[in-house]
Amino acid sequence: MLGAHVITDPEVAAPHATDWTGRFTGDPPAVLRPGNVDEVAAVVDIARHHHVALVAQGGNTGLVGGATPVDGEVVVDLRRLDAITDVDPIGGQLTAGAGASIAAVQAAAGAAGWAYGVDLAARDTATVGGSVATDAGGLRFVRHGSTRRQLLGVEAVLGNGSVIRHLPLVAKDNTGYDLAALLCGSEGTLGLITAARLLLVATPGPIATALVGFATTTDAVVAASALRRALPGLEAVELMLAAGIELVRQTTGLAAPLAGDAPVVLLVEASAADAPEALLADAVGGLTGVLDAAVAVDGPRRAQLWRYREDHTTAINGLGPPHKFDVTLPAGELAAFIDSVPALVAAEAPAAHTWLFGHAADGNIHVNVTGLPAADERVADLVLSRVAALGGSISAEHGIGRAKRRWLHLAQAPADLAAMRAVKAALDPAGICNPAVLLSLPPPSRPT
Ligand SMILES: Cc1cc2nc3c(=O)[nH]c(=O)nc-3n(C[C@H](O)[C@H](O)[C@H](O)COP(=O)(O)OP(=O)(O)OC[C@H]3O[C@@H](n4cnc5c(N)ncnc54)[C@H](O)[C@@H]3O)c2cc1C
Numbered sequence: 001m002l003g004a005h006v007i008t009d010p011e012v013a014a015p016h017a018t019d020w021t022g023r024f025t026g027d028p029p030a031v032l033r034p035g036n037v038d039e040v041a042a043v044v045d046i047a048r049h050h051h052v053a054l055v056a057q058g059g060n061t062g063l064v065g066g067a068t069p070v071d072g073e074v075v076v077d078l079r080r081l082d083a084i085t086d087v088d089p090i091g092g093q094l095t096a097g098a099g100a101s102i103a104a105v106q107a108a109a110g111a112a113g114w115a116y117g118v119d120l121a122a123r124d125t126a127t128v129g130g131s132v133a134t135d136a137g138g139l140r141f142v143r144h145g146s147t148r149r150q151l152l153g154v155e156a157v158l159g160n161g162s163v164i165r166h167l168p169l170v171a172k173d174n175t176g177y178d179l180a181a182l183l184c185g186s187e188g189t190l191g192l193i194t195a196a197r198l199l200l201v202a203t204p205g206p207i208a209t210a211l212v213g214f215a216t217t218t219d220a221v222v223a224a225s226a227l228r229r230a231l232p233g234l235e236a237v238e239l240m241l242a243a244g245i246e247l248v249r250q251t252t253g254l255a256a257p258l259a260g261d262a263p264v265v266l267l268v269e270a271s272a273a274d275a276p277e278a279l280l281a282d283a284v285g286g287l288t289g290v291l292d293a294a295v296a297v298d299g300p301r302r303a304q305l306w307r308y309r310e311d312h313t314t315a316i317n318g319l320g321p322p323h324k325f326d327v328t329l330p331a332g333e334l335a336a337f338i339d340s341v342p343a344l345v346a347a348e349a350p351a352a353h354t355w356l357f358g359h360a361a362d363g364n365i366h367v368n369v370t371g372l373p374a375a376d377e378r379v380a381d382l383v384l385s386r387v388a389a390l391g392g393s394i395s396a397e398h399g400i401g402r403a404k405r406r407w408l409h410l411a412q413a414p415a416d417l418a419a420m421r422a423v424k425a426a427l428d429p430a431g432i433c434n435p436a437v438l439l440s441l442p443p444p445s446r447p448t
Contacts, residue, residue, distance in 0.1 A: 001042055005033035005080070016057060016075045017068070020122075023321035023374045024065035024402060028055075031075040037194045040157045043076055044192065047432045048161055051444040054432050056188035058099065058130030061122040063324050064401025066187045066437045067130070073434070073443075078129050081194055084108045088169065092200040093152065095167050098129025098193045105198065114200035117144030121310040129193045135185035137397030139236050142228065142361040143201075146397065147184060150198050154180040158191035159428025167197040182423070187399045188434040190427045204235060204271035208280045209302040210295040212287070213262025218335040219289025220264040224360040225331060230283040233271040237361035238309045239338075240265045244316075244357050245308055251315040257308050258292040266360060267309050269302075312357045316368045322355075323379060324403065325367040327387045328396040334363050337390060341367055344386065348378050364396040377406070384410060405440040 007013050008030050018025040034040045047054050053073040060067050069075050079099035087094040089112040096105050102116070102123040109116040120126060120138035130136075132154065137146040144150070152173065153166040164179055180197075183190055214220040224237045242263050248254065257265065270280045277297045284293050296302045316322050329337045342354040352372050358365035369379050380403075384394045388410035394400075400408055409417070417439075424431075424439060435441045 002032055002034060002039060005035065007031040016060065016077060019065050019068045020061050021063060021317060021321050021324065024068040024070055026069035027072060028069035028075045029072060031077055033077045033080055035080040037155060037157065037163060040192050040194055041161065041163055044157045044159065045161055047074070048430045051430065052432060053435050053443045055434050056129065056133065056192045058127030059101065059122065059125035061126045062130060062134060062401065063326065063398045064403040066399055066401030066434065068402070070402060071436050071443060076192060078192065078194070079127060087112050089113055091171065093171070093197060094200065095195055095197050096128040097195050098127060100128045102126050102131060109200045113203065115203045116198065117150050117201040118147050121313060128196050132184050132193050132196050133186060133188050134399040137359065137362065137364065139238065141359055142237055143235050148181060151180050151184055152197040152199050154183055154193050155195040156183055156191045156193045159430065159433040167195065171199055185399065187401060187438045189424060189438050191433055204233065205273045206276050207235060207269060207271045207302065208276035208295055208297050209267065209269045209305050210280050210284060210293055211257050211305050211308065212266045212268060212284055212293045213258045213260060213291040214264040214266065215289045215291055217264050217338045220266050221335040221360065223266060223287045226287060227268055227283055228361055230286065231270045231279065233276065235269040235271055236267065238267040239360035240309055240312065240357045244312050244355050247315045248308055248311045251318055252307065252311055254307060257305065258294055260292045262291045267305060309357065316355050316370060319370040321374055322368040322370045323372055325380065325383045326396050326398040327365060327367060327392055327394055328363045329365065329387065329390055329392040331363055333390045333392065334365065338365055341383065344382055345369055345379050348382055352379065362396065380407065400438045402437055405438060
């Protein structure tokens with residue numbers, strides 16, 4: 001059926017066998033590359049009848065080991081389903097195949113006079129299917145919300161073999177259970193998404209970008225809140241610490257971004273119909289604890305300011321596979337949490353190093369710990385338990401995957417978990433869809 005699109009040579013399959021961080025790896029018996037929804041349905045049918053576990057894979061940029069065939073699952077690579085169709089320049093919508101990259105969606109939206117509300121540093125590789133399956137948040141969450149908010153409908157092959165297709169041409173559609181929302185964030189455990197209908201957003205006006213240095217984390221966190229109120233066109237507020245910026249500088253050769261030595265730096269971006277730089281400078285002028293600021297309006301300079309933030313993930317990965325804890329804290333707890341985490345980690349693992357950066361306006365901080373063996377979960381226990389005790393979420397935007405499945409009970413009550421298992425059992429009764437991820441179920445029992 002799939003012919004040349006069945007890969008069994010381990011060397012050719014290798015890019016599909018290990019996750020982006022290098023922490024999770026497996027040995028898939030095959031990688032299948034279907035080219036349309038009928039071929040995906042045929043793959044699911046065979047897997048159901050032969051009790052074979054499948055791992056859906058898009059760009060393989062996920063950061064929680066959710067797309068990695070650690071237990072010998074068959075990988076289903078959906079990137080050949082990359083068509084973008086039914087672009088509606090009047091309604092501001094389009095349909096994207098699961099394999100289309102986020103950058104391709106952004107380009108198609110731009111060509112139609114709109115923009116796509118989700119953006120992330122992995123935009124050239126991450127796919128629509130992966131971003132829906134993880135409910136990706138990203139750099140514009142403060143403005144447009146996560147992928148769920150852009151999602152009008154999906155086409156998918158469920159684990160039970162049925163093909164659901166609800167790709168409405170209208171934005172308002174209140175016709176029963178929202179299956180697209182259910183699949184959004186399901187991490188490939190309910191079925192394989194083959195296409196999504198996406199709502200587009202207005203193209204922002206002229207944009208200004210600033211780096212703003214602060215004396216303390218509290219000043220920066222309070223500033224993120226003040227900026228949300230002061231700037232209706234606020235596009236992004238990203239937080240970095242001096243150590244992370246220094247690491248990025250060492251790996252990229254970038255110059256120091258600000259004149260002084262600010263311990264905490266916010267990247268702030270705002271759009272306005274007229275003179276966004278004046279508006280941004282004015283808002284920054286009203287903040288407390290600002291040590292220094294640099295504002296840019298021209299494209300190349302703005303792109304350079306973004307590199308200090310966007311290159312964090314790659315620079316940290318260069319130190320060896322990190323343990324990644326992508327968490328959200330209630331606004332009132334965020335600054336103290338950021339300040340206390342390095343000592344918390346050091347007390348348990350003195351040789352480890354903690355790196356912190358994130359989406360400040362969303363209360364979302366990425367805690368990255370390097371220098372720990374891949375299987376060492378002591379720090380995960382500490383950090384995730386602390387987050388839960390403070391009323392936060394153990395996954396802001398990356399999902400649970402394999403990395404956090406042991407701690408799902410910290411985020412979901414027993415009745416909620418039971419409801420999730422019931423949904424899983426209804427839509428994937430044979431348990432073939434990513435069984436090890438999220439709910440951590442046993443693999444489908446193979447015939448003896
Ligand atoms: C440099 C970098 C920056 C990042 N920044 C962000 C960020 O700002 N915000 C953010 O949210 N994430 C971020 N990520 C994480 C990652 O890019 C996102 O989770 C992205 O949505 C994953 O897309 P993907 O196509 O690579 O999915 P994959 O990694 O291939 O898969 C991720 C999960 O989705 C499932 N899946 C994939 N495709 C399908 C499908 N078609 N149907 C059903 N299930 C599927 C997989 O089984 C797996 O569980 C970043 C990653 C990197 C490397």
